[in-house]
Amino acid sequence: MCSVDQKPVFRDLSADDPDPEVTEIESLCMNCHANGTTRLLLTRIPYYKNVVIMSFSCEECGYENNEIQPGGAFAEMGVRWKLRVEQQADLNRQVVKSDYTCVKIPEIDLEIPAQSQKGEVTTVEGIISRVIAGLTQDQDSRREQDPEAAVQIEGYVERLQGLRSLDTRWTLLLDDITGNCFVENPEAPRKDPRCDRTEFKRSKDEDHTLGIFTRDEVSDEPLLPPADPETGCYDQLERDEVMSFNTNCPDCNAPADTNMKLTHIPHFKEVVIMATNCDACGHRTNEVKSGGGIEDKGVKFEVRVAGKEDFSRDILKSETCTMSIPELELEVGGRALGGRFSTAEGLLRATADQLAGSPELCGDAPAMARGSLDRFIAKLNEVLDGERAVTLVLDDPAGNSYVQSLAEDPSTPDDGVKITRYERTYEQNEELGLNDMKTEGYENS
Structure with a gap:
């Protein structure tokens, strides 16, 4: 367990932390072949990511070298x-x-x-x-x-x-x-x-190039037993059970716990909800994963947001689902907000919060960029205050997103939601990793 007194592995350089943890390693000087010293500092670049700063110096010949390497994990794709x-x-x-x-x-x-x-x-x-x-x-x-x-x-x-x-x-x-x-x-x-x-x-060879191996490739024991072919659910994830496992904080890399639970969304499917809370830096993440596989067709929702009733509509946005608002000329990728189960208001507010913390509004960013984002956030706040009606477009090629119907009878069409199911393109199948499997009806254009 991670205590509140524990400091993050990657910390911001500030006056509040006057004694950063610097690791010194005796290293060979490539200039004179004497022994020099390499100093390693794990820190963070604001609004970017964790990095490892390496500084080498040799007292014999005076040779110095500085280098920077990413300290975070590789992206999933x-x-x-x-x-x-x-x-x-x-x-x-x-x-x-x-x-x-x-x-x-x-x-x-x-x-x-x-x-x-x-x-x-x-x-x-x-x-x-x-x-x-x-x-x-x-x-x-x-x-x-x-x-x-x-x-x-x-x-x-x-x-x-x-x-x-x-x-x-x-x-x-x-x-x-x-x-x-x-x-x-x-x-x-x-x-x-x-x-x-x-x-x-990534292909298996590309994963191996990065040093990424599956549990099955390095051990004879699988990480989890195979999923039930009928329900698609793992045996450990029973409906009323919360599974907890050790992980690292995605923000500061300190030890943390992730809780995972399987739940069922009415009129949709089972999903896996995962929540991580880091006691070292206070970072919290909530993520939703589909409990089943990829659907046969993609799905596109056009949700009209014009009143308080529309704000309360439940929405499941998967990590493969892009979100756009044509009236505001906004379009964000699926991983910008990640997979989450929220409401229409929750998605809009999360978008506003993420933009408010962007580097374009801080530091020495150009005034033009700051002004453009300020005006956009003001328009988004008008939507949240109910002063402007917009259309929320959710496009998920994997078909794993869901929008709640506000109609009294679930079988009755909801006037506030337009649903379109479509055949995926070859490029969309490639992004989902389906072209590695046997698929029919798609041609590479």
Whole structure:
């Protein structure tokens, strides 16, 4: 158990914590091969994630080296970004790359393989500049030893300079199996007009590359017994039982307990509710997982929110369900709010709280970005105060989301909800990991 006196593993650097825990390790100096010292500090970057700062110094030769590595867990799924670079503002977008980010520019046949560069925080123009610097660093000696190759590189650098000066439109592709890659959206909280983000399920080989193995791969004993083929529920998760297991806080990585319970939503299906409460940093998470598998068809709900009665409508939003409000030009991905069982008011209020704590409203963010978010949050508050009617659109390709009907007879259609079931596309099946299995009726377009 974690006591309230225990400090988080990853802590903010502040005056309230004047003595951060720094670990010193004797290390070999790669410059003079004497013994130096590596200092490790586990800390947090506000509004980003936990990181490990490493600082090496050698007293013999004076060599120093500083490095930063992510201290959090890998995301559950990989991520792909496709940015259409058309304006000067696109070149100034911030980009977060991990060690496992693969960068491609199809127009000039450029590919930077994963694990060939260290992770960094840069810009779109910075990626091009780093490639140019790498290609031109030995050009003087190359002109003497291999003039033909030097001419070819100079021609390729000119093409790169053309991308940086926007002589033509081009596309930047980022593929990251860790899911810890990010491209700034200057139009936030509105949907990015020139950038698409898609998630994908990692293959077994990609999991092994990251050092992720299932319990069955490292042990002969399965983590949980197989699910009942009729109910789809695990034997341990009986209806009236709450299962508790040890885990780590997703915020500070301190030991914590997660409670898990199986419950049934009337007129829908069984779901698993999980709640984690960290005594070290006070972080709380509530998450809902579907107790069954993926449905045969996707489902789309269009919920009209115009009065107090609509605010009280129960909604189950799975982590594969995207949410949008056309009247406010808002669209958020499924993992932005996670899986949760709440009400229409609860979803809207959670969206407002998440935007209010975004980095665009703090620090040295541009005034334009802060003003845009302030105006949007004000409109969202008007909706919560009942002064503005909106349509809440929930689109779940897995079909595991649910909206309560307010009609007295459950079999009677609810005028406030429009339900559409649809066949998934090939891309949606790929995101859900269904294309690895035998599926019929879908073609790769």
